[in-house]
Amino acid sequence: MKNIYIILFLFISATTQSVAQIGENYLTLHYSTGVGLGSTNEYISKMSFRGASFEYKRFVSSDDVALGFDFNWNVLYEKKGHDTYTSGTVSLSGSQFRSLNVLPFMATVDYFLADQDHMVRPFVGLGLGPVHTIENVDMGLYRYTNKEWHMGFKPQVGVWYYLNETTKLSLSSEFLYAFKTADTAKRELLTFNIGFAFTPY
Amino acid sequence: MKKIPFKIILGFILLALVGCYPQENGYVDDYDLVATNYDKDFTFSQHKTFALPDSIILIDEQTTKDDVVFVEDKTATLILNQIRTNLLQLGWTEEDTTTADIILLPSVFKNTTVYYYYDYSYWGWYYPGYYPGYGWGYPGYGYPYPAASSYQTGTLFMQMTYREGIEASSVPVVWTGVINGLLNVGSSSSVNSRITSTINQAFNQSPYLK
Numbered sequence: 001m002k003n004i005y006i007i008l009f010l011f012i013s014a015t016t017q018s019v020a021q022i023g024e025n026y027l028t029l030h031y032s033t034g035v036g037l038g039s040t041n042e043y044i045s046k047m048s049f050r051g052a053s054f055e056y057k058r059f060v061s062s063d064d065v066a067l068g069f070d071f072n073w074n075v076l077y078e079k080k081g082h083d084t085y086t087s088g089t090v091s092l093s094g095s096q097f098r099s100l101n102v103l104p105f106m107a108t109v110d111y112f113l114a115d116q117d118h119m120v121r122p123f124v125g126l127g128l129g130p131v132h133t134i135e136n137v138d139m140g141l142y143r144y145t146n147k148e149w150h151m152g153f154k155p156q157v158g159v160w161y162y163l164n165e166t167t168k169l170s171l172s173s174e175f176l177y178a179f180k181t182a183d184t185a186k187r188e189l190l191t192f193n194i195g196f197a198f199t200p201y
Numbered sequence: 202m203k204k205i206p207f208k209i210i211l212g213f214i215l216l217a218l219v220g221c222y223p224q225e226n227g228y229v230d231d232y233d234l235v236a237t238n239y240d241k242d243f244t245f246s247q248h249k250t251f252a253l254p255d256s257i258i259l260i261d262e263q264t265t266k267d268d269v270v271f272v273e274d275k276t277a278t279l280i281l282n283q284i285r286t287n288l289l290q291l292g293w294t295e296e297d298t299t300t301a302d303i304i305l306l307p308s309v310f311k312n313t314t315v316y317y318y319y320d321y322s323y324w325g326w327y328y329p330g331y332y333p334g335y336g337w338g339y340p341g342y343g344y345p346y347p348a349a350s351s352y353q354t355g356t357l358f359m360q361m362t363y364r365e366g367i368e369a370s371s372v373p374v375v376w377t378g379v380i381n382g383l384l385n386v387g388s389s390s391s392v393n394s395r396i397t398s399t400i401n402q403a404f405n406q407s408p409y410l411k
Contacts, residue, residue, distance in 0.1 A: 079231075084406050091406040093235040140234025140381055141354060 024063065028055040028170050030195035034074040036100070037175075037188040043135075044098050050075040053193055057110060066110045070127060072176075074191060076100040097138040102189055104131040104152055104176055112160075121160040121168075128153045131178040133187055150178035150187065160197055167198040230395055233382035235402045243363065243375040245410050248302035249293045251361075253281050261311040272309050276396075280307060283397050284359060287404040291411050303361045303375070310356040311384065355384040357396075359403065376410065378403035 032051030036044055055070035080096040106127030114121045131152040137144045158172030172193045180186040239245075257272040257280060271277065284305060285295065298304060361376035380399045384392070404410065 084402075086406075089241050090236065090238045093402050093406055094233060095231040097231075141232055141383070142234070 024059045026057045026197045026199060028057065028195055028197040030170065030172070030193035032072060032074055032191050032193045034076065034189050034191040036076055037190055039185045040187050040189060044076040044078040044100055046076070046078040048074055048076040051191065055108070063116050064112045066112065068108050070106055070108055072104050072191070074102045074189060092139070094139050099136045101134040102131065102176065102187060104154065105129050106154060119162045123158050123160070125156045126153065127156065131176070131187070133178065133184065146184060148181055148184040150181055150184070152176060152178035167196055170195050170197045229383055229386045233380070233395055233399055235399050235406065236379040237403055237407050238377050239407065239409060240375040248363070250296045250301045251288055251293050251303040251305055252296055252298040252301035253285060253305055257281070258308045259311065260308060262313070279393055279396060280357065280400065283400040287401060291404065302364060304364055306360045306362060308358045310358065311353065313353045353384040354381065356381045376407065
């Protein structure tokens, strides 16, 4: 856990140094909520209020197309009531505590439907890249953990609202799809994000 | 050196607040686990007489081959009676060990796990010189916080052995029920209630025993 913070800190520091020299670049920090869809919802149906995202966007074509990357972190959790799970001749009864960490690392492209002279700038975007998932199932005094890397993509829609020259209120919603792997089911997540986009200096 | 913008720090704090593994303190029976397995080639409906021992063997860290220990009578009686009740309700008949088709052998395994708290408040770290007399703190040195604790778990094994299938080198086990949970938590009536309900659960999830 500590190592992740150190890496994040170095990453943010390094990014803001370069951003300051380029100009029309934005960092976005979101508080993120999410809910699983499809088989992910069957695994954990409760909505998650634990999440954050960090995004970097650089406008490359006039001021309507931005390229960048982002990193999300959503944690889904649910206590399942007492139940019996059967596989072959084996049956297992007890309460389950399930959690799912979803961490996509994506290259992104966003298209803004209004230029920077507008107070409200809606946008649509697409991300593509690896998705790391960590699943824990606690049952009785035992824990089953499965860590996996998927490939995934996420279309998103959002809007920026002008607050001042350097800061925008950012609202967005993303649909994350992580393809199934040999050992893990596909993961689908719908997130709702609120935060700020700003030029760092 | 450039200052880190306040917004970055805010974002950093936000990420820190997220946490990665939510935890929830459950009730003690949330930690109870009941597992069953059976031999799918064995026809239980044709072998419905059983025999039970009078006592239950206890296995723990101190158990040796030459020093057999048994579960205290009160608890053993509770376990044996609950097994007996369930089998009778399933239409089985109790017989002597010399004639019964199935000999059901219960045993209890007890284990103690020691763990260390990982909570900064227990460790009492203070910068030397911050307050007079405060130096680097160590657990157990001047701070009344426990640095370690333990929990005790118990596992009840219920194994059905098929008497006619016994050979010199092997005993066929046609059904196994395993119950695992915390031991030294709650009153004795609470523990007894959990024993009763988990034994019932083991038989409820084994409908093929009918």
